[in-house]
């Protein structure tokens with residue numbers, strides 16, 4: 001039951017309506033659609049601006065945060081004079097200026113373990129613009145329980161990822177890729193890692209595109225595919241993703257059957273490691289010593305091809321981090337495994353992932369090839 005658009009609206013959205021794949025029926029669908037946006041930061045800014053401009057009927061905005069000066073480098077909903085204001089307030093002002101006709105609903109408490117499923121249930125689709133693991137896992141799980149499509153986007157330094165997770169339509173969820181949250185302290189957050197500002201525009205706009213396509217059911221969605229954008233090399237790849245029958249959320253025998261606060265706790269304390277446990281990371285000296293042993297441990301390079309072309313440590317199997325969810329099964333699960341990347345961040349993430357798949361011998365090399373070139377082999381090119 002489409003609601004009819006006024007002549008003024010037909011004129012306003014005419015450049016969409018003229019696209020045969022959208023047309024008047026598509027625009028009418030958008031006018032009644034409800035999208036929940038989690039976070040009005042780097043990804044939520046461009047996503048909400050484009051969805052507002054496109055005439056989405058209702059945008060729910062979940063954010064509890066306040067604008068800080070260092071946000072302005074990428075969070076284009078907010079301007080210079082907005083520092084100290086609630087992102088909801090400055091964001092709504094910007095969105096109203098773009099399109100006063102659409103309905104904007106404030107969720108000032110943000111998404112929480114208490115409200116997540118209920119909040120997402122009120123919308124047709126949820127767009128995740130969060131920048132931290134507990135929220136990302138919470139949104140994934142709550143979208144699954146609410147049976148709603150999740151448009152996922154994330155950024156790490158110069159790399160962006162986009163996908164649609166919709167297990168109830170036969171696609172995978174985020175936990176099919178990364179079953180468990182990484183241990184606190186093993187992955188850097190945005191503040192530590194840095195964010196390439198304009199890449200947020202690319203990823204957030206892709207999330208807006210995928211949302212609109214999904215809402216009016218046109219084109220090929222990213223369900224079952226992960227778009228990986230490497231902005232440094234300017235390479236875009238799409239990796240096939242399959243639902244994991246072992247997934248703790250959407251698999252055949254799920255261990256996560258409701259939203260429990262303990263599943264989304266994240267403290268900054270270092271993870272417990274007893275003496276029997278294999279450490280998550282070791283120094284380059286220790287790694288070098290282990291590689292001299294017979295038999296040497298398996299050796300895995302999770303950097304991108306262009307980085308391998310610059311410099312590499314001989315003897316490593318090359319699987320870029322983004323391809324690991326598809327290719328890890330080729331690795332010997334029982335063998336000790338040393339993982340390296342450029343600076344030791346991606347290799348830690350890879351190690352987390354491999355251990356979640358039962359490769360308990362996986363260990364990350366701290367400082368990556370950069371530390372290796374400083375401390376073991378100065379001949380290696382640094383980049």
Ligand SMILES: [Zn+2]
Pocket residue numbers: 167172173174175176177243244247248249250251
């Ligand atoms: Zn899953």
